[in-house]
Amino acid sequence: MLLIKNGTIIDPSQSLEKKEDLLVRDGRVEAIDKSLDAEGAEIFDATDLIVAPGFIDLHVHLREPGYEYKETIASGARAAVAGGFTSVCCMPNTKPVNDNSSVTSFIIEQGRAAKLANVFPIGAITQGSKGEQLAEIGEMRSAGIVAISDDGKPVLDSGLMRRAMEYSRDFDLAVVDHCEDCCGAADWAMHEGEYSALMGLNGLPGAAEDLHVARDITFAELTGARVHIAHISTARSVDLVRRAKQKGLAVSCEVTPHHFALTDKDVYESSYSANFKMAPPLRSQSDLEAIIESLRDGTIDAIATDHAPHHANEKMLEFDRAPNGVIGLETAISLTLDRLVHRGVISLSRMVELLSTNPARIFKLDRGTLKVGVAADVTIFDPNKKIKVDASKFQSKSRNTPFDEWELKGAPVAAIVGGRVVWRNEKG
Numbered sequence: 079m080l081l082i083k084n085g086t087i088i089d090p091s092q093s094l095e096k097k098e099d100l101l102v103r104d105g106r107v108e109a110i111d112k113s114l115d116a117e118g119a120e121i122f123d124a125t126d127l128i129v130a131p132g133f134i135d136l137h138v139h140l141r142e143p144g145y146e147y148k149e150t151i152a153s154g155a156r157a158a159v160a161g162g163f164t165s166v167c168c169m170p171n172t173k174p175v176n177d178n179s180s181v182t183s184f185i186i187e188q189g190r191a192a193k194l195a196n197v198f199p200i201g202a203i204t205q206g207s208k209g210e211q212l213a214e215i216g217e218m219r220s221a222g223i224v225a226i227s228d229d230g231k232p233v234l235d236s237g238l239m240r241r242a243m244e245y246s247r248d249f250d251l252a253v254v255d256h257c258e259d260c261c262g263a264a265d266w267a268m269h270e271g272e273y274s275a276l277m278g279l280n281g282l283p284g285a286a287e288d289l290h291v292a293r294d295i296t297f298a299e300l301t302g303a304r305v306h307i308a309h310i311s312t313a314r315s316v317d318l319v320r321r322a323k324q325k326g327l328a329v330s331c332e333v334t335p336h337h338f339a340l341t342d343k344d345v346y347e348s349s350y351s352a353n354f355k356m357a358p359p360l361r362s363q364s365d366l367e368a369i370i371e372s373l374r375d376g377t378i379d380a381i382a383t384d385h386a387p388h389h390a391n392e393k394m395l396e397f398d399r400a401p402n403g404v405i406g407l408e409t410a411i412s413l414t415l416d417r418l419v420h421r422g423v424i425s426l427s428r429m430v431e432l433l434s435t436n437p438a439r440i441f442k443l444d445r446g447t448l449k450v451g452v453a454a455d456v457t458i459f460d461p462n463k464k465i466k467v468d469a470s471k472f473q474s475k476s477r478n479t480p481f482d483e484w485e486l487k488g489a490p491v492a493a494i495v496g497g498r499v500v501w502r503n504e505k506g
């Protein structure tokens with residue numbers, strides 16, 4: 079038994095925001111009430127802290143099987159809980175690709191063995207994510223995938239994407255797309271604009287994303303599939319999603335912390351640091367402003383990290399040769415609080431919606447709520463604690479973050495999974 083006392087419980091799934099106690103028994107939420115008492119329960123004092131349904135990251139890369147030198151399922155799950163996430167959904171671009179039930183089962187087993195965050199695998203849309211033939215979607219569904227995606231790459235063949243969306247309905251799975259049409263810029267290194275010109279790097283225009291988002295929304299309407307746009311990054315894309323929602327289409331989208339906190343000017347000022355290189359690239363100031371507005375008005379459904387570990391040696395390559403991706407699990411909560419909550423863009427309750435309630439809804443996970451009887455996944459955080467990011471102390475195996483040494487206000491304090499405190503910031 080675990081009794082979390084004196085915290086402010088915020089649970090948008092039951093319109094709850096009040097100072098009460100939360101009692102967990104046998105791994106499930108037993109009660110939420112004032113001044114609860116339970117003989118023999120372990121007490122967690124949450125005075126001045128926020129107690130929320132466990133945060134769910136819809137988009138991480140755990141690198142196992144195949145690239146264990148970057149991250150393993152266990153090290154990724156450790157980074158997740160140290161960042162306040164109780165569940166992560168991992169993309170299939172491992173080696174081998176998660177395009178069949180044996181890889182799916184392997185990931186689930188490794189996740190269970192780690193006994194940290196829940197690990198929910200996402201299956202590939204196409205075999206080997208090569209974009210040629212559909213993967214064994216039904217078989218992977220039975221083995222436990224929660225969505226399908228070829229993330230890392232877009233599905234360029236429109237006919238194939240249409241069929242994938244039709245199949246997805248039969249299996250009740252969301253289709254997650256990495257929206258990037260080539261636009262004649264296959265070897266891009268950053269966003270196309272004044273800074274790519276100044277830096278002499280090939281640019282990828284925002285239009286590359288916009289075109290693909292428009293196609294996927296068109297297919298969402300045609301097929302009735304649930305379509306989720308990964309890491310949305312441009313002003314026009316969020317506008318397309320806004321209009322799709324007004325039409326009542328089943329379209330949702332996520333944004334990463336780096337896309338709401340950084341722009342292409344930061345790439346320029348980093349002097350070619352590959353820790354500012356990712357797909358989609360950091361966009362313009364006007365794109366960032368449109369992203370912030372879409373977080374405010376509800377167009378963006380979720381914050382997801384696109385946690386993408388790479389070894390230091392890989393990121394040491396010249397900017398245009400270095401691999402895309404940055405890690406994000408251990409900085410997401412602090413960036414969300416500092417950049418969005420404390421700047422008045424969103425409320426704490428909307429933050430919980432973006433990191434828990436909505437992610438659970440989008441992938442239909444039995445999570446994202448503290449209703450009595452559900453699995454007791456709980457994230458506890460301190461909205462006012464000041465921290466300085468120290469990448470050398472990360473639980474992730476990799477260090478490729480653009481946020482090292484940033485001073486931020488707000489931090490995770492504990493992660494509780496199935497009623498067990500799996501991580502707690504001992505420094506208080």
Ligand SMILES: [Zn+2]
Pocket residue numbers: 229230231256308309357358
């Ligand atoms: Zn992607």
Ligand SMILES: [Zn+2]
Pocket residue numbers: 137138139169229230384386
């Ligand atoms: Zn990704």
